[in-house]
Amino acid sequence: MKAKLPIIISVPHGGEIIAPEMSNRTLLSRSDIFSDGDPLTREIYDFRNEVAYYFETTIARATVDLNRSPDDLPPLNRDGVVKSHTVTGKGIYINNHIPKRETVRLLLKKYYKPYHEGLAIKSKKPLLCGIDCHTMLDRAPTTSQLSGRKRPFICLSNRGDRHGNKAKGRRLTCPPEMLRSLGRFLQEQFPEEADDITLNDPFLGGYIVRQHSKDLPWIQIELNRNSYLSSEWYDPENLEVCHKRIAELRTRLFEAIRNFVGFNCHHSLLGKQVA
Template sequence: MINGRKLPIVISIPHGGISIPPGLRTICLLSKQEILLDSDTWTRELYNFKNSVEEYVDTDIARIVVDMNRSRNDLPPFNPDGVVKTHSVVGKRVWSTPDGLPLAEVEELLNKYHFTYHKLLEMATNNPNIVLGIDCHSMLAVGPVKGQSGWDKRPLFCISNRGNVNGEFLNKPLTAPPEMMHRLKFLLEKNFKEFVGNNQNTEVPLVSINDPFAGGFITKYHGSKGIIPWIQLEINRNLYLPKEIPSSLRPSEMDLIRLEKIRDILLQVFSDLLFGEKGNKPGNKVS
C-alpha cells in the first residue's frame, strides 16, 4: 500500500509458476531447476503486490505447460515456443512424447488454465476502480539465440506498449499512450539509478521501450479492449538473481531482502506514475 491505500492497478504474473500437473510429471524431460529457469524465475516473489494493489492475477502452472502470454491458437508444430511448448526457451525438448502432447490433452490444459487466467484478467480489468494493467515478467540477461541483433546487450528494464522505441505507433494498436511510457521510463531511471550504482553497463540503457520486447498476447488482447491501458514490464534477471540458484530452488534470506527492496521501489514508481510524485490524487482513468 501507499499512504494506506491500494493502488488502482491490476498486476498480471503469467510466467512465475513452476508446477507440472500430476498427469504430466512422468513424461516431462526437464529437471526442476530447468523448469524454474525456463519460467520468469522468482517473479511471484519479485512482483508480490497482493496486498498493495486492487487486482492481482498469477498462476502456479509452469510456462512450459501453458503459456498464458500466448494466444490459444499459437500451437506447435508451427511454434515450438507456443501456448503449450514442445521445447524450452533454450531449445531442449520438454516431453518424452516426440510430437509433444496430444491435441485432446492440449485442449484440456487450455480450457482449465489458459481460459481461467484470462477470465480473471477480464474481470479485474472491468473493476471500475482500476486505471492500469501491468503484465510482469523477467528476461534473460543475454538473449537465448546467439547472434541476433542486440542479443548480448539487454537493458535492465524493458517496458512495452506494442509501439516503436519511442512508444509511438508503429504497425500495431498501442496498449498505452506514449506519454505514459516516457513517464514510466523516467521514473524507473530515477528510482533505480542509485540502486544499480556503478554496476550498470553504460553501453546498455537502464530502461528501453519496446526493445527487445514489444509486448505479448496479454497486453495485446486485454489492452486492445480500450478499457484501461496495459504495459508489459520486463526486468533483467541480473538485477535480482544470484549467480547460483540455491539447491532448494527458493530465494535465500539475502535474495528475499533484495527482492523486497526492488519491489518497494517498483511500488513507489507505480504510485508516482498514477498519482504524481507529490501524492496527488488521480483524476479520471488514465487514457
C-alpha cells in the same frame, strides 16, 4: 484501511509446477523449469495487498504459457501456448511426444481460460491500467534471432516505438505519456541503471497486453534477471536467491509503481482509452 492502487498486476510466468496431467511425460528438471520461466516473479511483483486486482499462476510456463494466443501451438510454434521446447531449445516431452489435441484443450480449459477470463472481466473496471510483469534473460537465448544480444536493465512495452509513440501497423496498448511516466519513476528508483531502461526494445509487448488493452491501458514490464541471478545474489547449484535482494527489488519497483499511479491519476489518465 489503506486504499489499494487502481491497477491490475499480472504475473503469468512465475509458476514452477508442472501441471499434474503432464508430470509423468516431461524431461524437465527443477533447474530447467526455473530457467524456462520467470523465476521468483511471484515474489518480486508480489503487490497483491496493495493493488485492486492481482493475478498469478503456480503452473510452469513450460506447461501452459499464459502470454500466448490460445491457437499458437506446436509444431508451427514450438514456443507457443503449449510448448514442445523450452526457451533454450531443450525438448520438454519424453520421446518428443507433444500433447494431443484433447490434452491441449484440457490444459487450456483448466489453466489458461480462467486466467484470461479474469483479466478480461477486471479490465472493464474503472481502473488506471494493467501491468503484465516479467523478467528476461540477461542476453537473448540461442533460439532468438538476436542470439547473445545484451538486454537492458528494464524494458517497458506498449507495442509502440522506442519512445513509446505509435508505430506503423501496431495498436498501442497504453498512451505514450503513460509508458514514459512509468519509465521516469523507475529511473528515480534505480538511478544507477537509469540509462539502461528502454521502451519497446527488445520487447514490444506480448499477448496479454495486446488482448486486454481494448478496454483498459496495459503495460508490459521486463526486469533483467541479472539484477537478482548474478553470482552476487544467486547460488545456481541450489537455485537459491538472496531474499534481501528480492525484497529490495520489490520495494523499489512498488515505489515506482505507486508514484506512477499517483502521477497519472492526478493528471486524469484514469481509464483513458488508447488509440
